[in-house]
Amino acid sequence: MKILVPVKRVVDYNVKVRVKSDGSAVDIANVKMSMNPFDEIAVEEAVRLKEKGVATEVIAVSCGVIQCQETLRTAMAIGADRAILVECADELQPLAVAKLLKALMDKEQPGLLILGKQAIDDDCNQTGQMLAALAGLPQATFASKIEVIDENGQKVAHVTREVDGGLETLAIGLPAIVTTDLRLNEPRYVTLPNIMKAKKKPLENVKPTDLGVDITPRLKTLKVSEPPKRSAGIKVPDVATLVDKLKNEAKVI
Ligand code: AMP
Numbered sequence: 001m002k003i004l005v006p007v008k009r010v011v012d013y014n015v016k017v018r019v020k021s022d023g024s025a026v027d028i029a030n031v032k033m034s035m036n037p038f039d040e041i042a043v044e045e046a047v048r049l050k051e052k053g054v055a056t057e058v059i060a061v062s063c064g065v066i067q068c069q070e071t072l073r074t075a076m077a078i079g080a081d082r083a084i085l086v087e088c089a090d091e092l093q094p095l096a097v098a099k100l101l102k103a104l105m106d107k108e109q110p111g112l113l114i115l116g117k118q119a120i121d122d123d124c125n126q127t128g129q130m131l132a133a134l135a136g137l138p139q140a141t142f143a144s145k146i147e148v149i150d151e152n153g154q155k156v157a158h159v160t161r162e163v164d165g166g167l168e169t170l171a172i173g174l175p176a177i178v179t180t181d182l183r184l185n186e187p188r189y190v191t192l193p194n195i196m197k198a199k200k201k202p203l204e205n206v207k208p209t210d211l212g213v214d215i216t217p218r219l220k221t222l223k224v225s226e227p228p229k230r231s232a233g234i235k236v237p238d239v240a241t242l243v244d245k246l247k248n249e250a251k252v253i
Helices: 037-051 068-078 094-108 127-135 192-199 239-248
Strands: 002-006 009-011 033-035 057-064 082-087 112-116 139-151 154-163 166-173 176-180 203-206
Touching: 002 037, 002 094, 009 068, 033 037, 033 068, 037 057, 037 068, 037 112, 037 139, 037 176, 057 068, 057 094, 068 082, 068 192, 068 203, 082 094, 094 127, 112 127, 127 139, 127 176, 139 166, 154 176, 166 176
Parallel strands: 002 057, 002 112, 057 082, 082 203, 112 176, 139 176
Antiparallel strands: 009 033, 139 154, 154 166
């Protein structure tokens, strides 16, 4: 069974993003970019399933600019066997990514797709769900545990999800779409020998037109703005003044 893992190149989670002066977007010039953290968890899980003998091949896919190759090399250093870059300089919205992934699924016929639950740049939380709808496949989102078992000759994934006040476990027949939550696993450190090995693994480059997919954006960003600046605090001489201010000025007690 093949596992396809879509990985997105995003602004590194340690970077404090800045909005462009015209309010059109976030400024990503000269900013450190990394693999979306939820996608790292997805690659790790796919590699663990291969190590357990459940999967035979792990394929990482990224859609975007040529630099996404670096993200794919990282996925291969974690343990993915090969990678596909859908190269495109234009902005890709979740629906376009879902259509590109659907086209790749038709070609590769994976038994399982593991995506991140959301990309930390756009916070959309849409791609996995849209892909499941486009492909007509079952989905289990926000997975904190994945087990693949054989049920009467049919492969089934038992996916545990953290829900309010407990855990929910779903059984979904494969092929299926799963999206990862933070507690699914702790991705391994990428070692130097594995980075070297990853350089030799196959990386295919295709264009959206090769896959016959229309990637025209459907949404228009009207404005991007920074959160309001926090105003400076004040020092109060004693508890009585604090209580008085909370009661009469802030009116919170
Ligand atoms: P989103 O719906 O944008 O929050 O993204 C959810 C997940 O979809 C991500 O964690 C990735 O697994 C996948 N994804 C989104 N955009 C891309 C992309 N450009 N290339 C590869 N995978 C993507």
